[in-house]
Amino acid sequence: MKTEFIVSDMTCNHCVQTITRAVQGVAPDAAVQADLAAHRVTIESVADAVALRAAIAEEGYEVQPA
Known part of the structure; x- marks a missing residue:
């Protein structure tokens, strides 16, 4: 299942890595x-x-739903 969110304060690759680790x-x-x-x-x-x-x-x- 695909889920999408808007993360307005995600600004860099460090943010992406942090979010990925949290999700996983x-x-x-x-x-x-x-x-x-x-x-x-x-x-x-x-x-x-x-x-x-x-x-x-x-x-x-x-985090907001997309």
């Missing part, structure tokens, strides 16, 4: 793609979208 902490099989220019994170995973969003938010990012 909840869903180790997740494939994470980030578009820095659009501030969009796309996640392919069977994990619940609420859990994925919470994992990103716990790292201090502003």
